[in-house]
Every structure is written in structure tokens, then in C-alpha cells.
Amino acid sequence: MTALIDSRRRLLGLGACAFAFAAAGSAWAADTVSRNNAIRAVAFDAFPIFNPERAFAIVRGLFPDHRDLPGLWFQKVFSDTWLRTSARRYVTFDEILAESLDHVAASVSAPLGGAARNEILTAFSALDLWPDVRDRLGQLKAAGLQLVVLSNMSEAMLRANMARNGVTEFFDAVLSTDAVQAFKPTPEAYAMAMHRLQLEKEEILFAPFAAWDAAGAAWFGYPTAWVNRGKQRAEPGAPDVRVGADLGVVVEAARG
């Protein structure tokens, strides 16, 4: 795996890195994706598309003495999804977001008022696109690929972000793991794209944001193009996958 910039902040999650996406675009920038491989669809995690920074900025504004709170929060969010999936005690991702925010805020003695809490959580339905997204989605659609989102977020949250940014029409399906009551990286969660698209694993390119989702998608068996905007270190034991700093890596992988 590519050696990535590393620091303790990186380990602590994506929050510290939300603005760290590379300014440099992909070297390959043709207008369409001329494909010579088996890929027929791309399944995106939500965060390669939608930038969570809007929510993190509110957290940092409310707690200026705890700059690492967004990173701690998202580390807790995802470890809670795995803990609850292991225990088979599913709750919705909205509940995970809220519970873990309260938990980390209290842990740094920065308890939240109800209005602030609501403002932060509401921001997850009003995220912005990363700047490269619209053009890259257009390239992928022009190449005849089906595009879906496959996320832990609720379908309502995903659709709100799509509608707000005018990208709904790019996507052939919106798949929330809520439908299987098991978060990624369970096989049941990843398999949702195969079932909806009626395609084989090797025909679906998965585009994760987080190191753990890159490991999970590759373990499941999807060809994987890791959109590592946060310059995260690969998970221990993760299969080697294609990795890049923006959606250029997805276009390149789809091209074959």
C-alpha cells in the first residue's frame, strides 16, 4: 500500500483531514471513460461524494478548545457501528451519530446543549459536494456505467444530500445499510449492490472513503478504488487496492 502521510491526527480519523484532499487532479482527464475491463457499475460510499466538513466545522466552532473532537467523534461513530454489528444490537446510523457525539463531548467535558446537538446532526443532511465530484460523475455516466451509493447513512439523509446538490439523476440506486440492519463491513451490507444491480462482484467497482471501508470492500471481493481524501493509513491486514486522493482513481479503475 502506498506510504501515506502519517501522524497521530491521521490515526484519530477523518475529521482532522477533511480539508486535506489533494488539489492536484488526476493525470488522466479524458472526457469519457473508455473501458476495457469488466466493470459495469460503481458503488460509492457517501463520503467520497459528500464532504462531512460542514458538520465538523459546527463542532469546532462550538468547541474551539477541542479541535480534535470531530476526529474523536467519527472514530467513535464507526467503532460503535462495528461493536453493535458484532453484538447484533443494531440501531440506526442517525442514532449512532447522536449517541457517539454525546459520548465524546461528555468525555472531553464539553457537554452539548440540545440546540447545538440538533444543528450538528441536521448538517449531515445538508452536506456539500467535494469539488471534483460533478465532473467525474458525468464522465462515469457518459461511459455507460451504473452508479449507486451504498452507505451506512439513512436513505433519507442520502437523498437529501443528493437533492440539495442536484446530483440525484446521476445515481441508479440509493442503498442504505439500514435495509439489512447491519452496517458495513458485513458481507450482507456490501452484497446490497450486487442484489440491486443483478451484477457479479467483479463487475462492481467499490469506491470507499475510509481505510476500514477499503479493507471491507476488498475483503468482500469488490474491485476497489479507494478515494483516500483524508490520507488515512491502510488498515492492518487489508488487501492491496488502487488508491488516489480524489475521484480520479475511480475513473482510472473503471477505465481498466
Add this chain to the structure above:
Amino acid sequence: MTALIDSRRRLLGLGACAFAFAAAGSAWAADTVSRNNAIRAVAFDAFPIFNPERAFAIVRGLFPDHRDLPGLWFQKVFSDTWLRTSARRYVTFDEILAESLDHVAASVSAPLGGAARNEILTAFSALDLWPDVRDRLGQLKAAGLQLVVLSNMSEAMLRANMARNGVTEFFDAVLSTDAVQAFKPTPEAYAMAMHRLQLEKEEILFAPFAAWDAAGAAWFGYPTAWVNRGKQRAEPGAPDVRVGADLGVVVEAARG
């Protein structure tokens, strides 16, 4: 749940707190456990019995500029067990310990040499007892309770620690989740004690060390006496359980 001392270090795991057990013993200190409830056995996690500080001290000695490395390490250790259990990509706990140690060391730009790595990992088979353990195990045995350990650690590691500290004879079984290839908090892992002891859930008192294990055991349905030596904050959504700073809480809960 009892309000516990909280700080960011607490959130980051047990490492920072390994020496933080309360000096005050249990208020109840009879020679035997006179029981008037249904409890017939106690299933202990390993860490209420064995203090991981020996391994953490080596880490801190090797990396004096990274005092929080033990906490980061153990946070990564357990989130990796849940991630891999969710993905159904089991590896042994020994492998998790090693991989996650390499990962966090590299993340703080403090890479490990092979000898240092081996010294740290070997220490997990040569841990000391917490000071209250021997007397409390004696009380529980004198009350006619069966005692087992049910841990993510390998059986070899558990037996080495028992033999080294002369407590093997207190335990009726040594249960490693390696036997079911699924870490706690899976139901399969917790159920090992029921199967081995041929007892019902309500007859087995579970004694966890970590907040996540207290949540997991209680979610599974075991009566739970949380030996919260690290003064960890309860997990979001965890059932309310009995909690104390040392094995006194186990004796009290067994007493009914």
C-alpha cells in the same frame, strides 16, 4: 450509570488508566460469599484478573515521547476485533495485538524494531495479578461458585498468566473466543460459558473490564458486575449494570 471521572485520556482507552484502580477495598469484606440469588458461576474477562500494565510500561519506556501510545494501541486492538468480526475476517488475538501495535507505532512515526515488538507482545503472557485478585477468588470459590475466564486472548496466553501467578486451580475452565473464531461481543463468544458450564444465562455473572464488554455481556443477557478499574465511561446505549472499582463488585453481585 454512575458518573465516572472523565477526560479525553479516559476515552482513549485503558492504557492511561491502568494504574488507576481505587485503593479503597469493598465495604463488604466477609470471609465467604453468602449467596441468596441464582448466580452459580462467574465468567471473568482476563483483564479484571491480569493487569496489562507490564506490556504498557514497555511501550512507554520505548517511546517516552508518546505517552498515549498504550491507550491508542488498545483502542485500535478492540476496534479491529469488531471490524474483523463484522467483516467475518477472523485472525487470532495475537495477530490483532501485533498488527495494531505496528499500525499505531507507525501512525505516530515511532516504528518498532523486531526485538522491541517481540518484548512487548511476549509480556502479554507474563502479566501480574491486580492486588485484590487472590483474596477475592478465594472468597468466590469458598462460596461454591464455579469460576471461568472468557477472553479474546488465546488459551495459551491465558494459561501462561494463570500458571505464572499460581491461580490456575481457582478456575474451572479457560475459554478463549478463538474456539468460536468470533471475538466478543458476539453472542457466540459469550455463549461459550453457558455451553461449557451447562448453566442458564441468569446463573452466570459476567465480570468485564472494558466498557464495551460490560455493554456486550449485558446485551447478551448475563447479569453483569463491571470491574471498572480504568474508570471508563459507559458505552452509549449500554444497559445499566452494577459497577465497581475492583473485584469487590463481583463478590457483592454474587452475594445477591
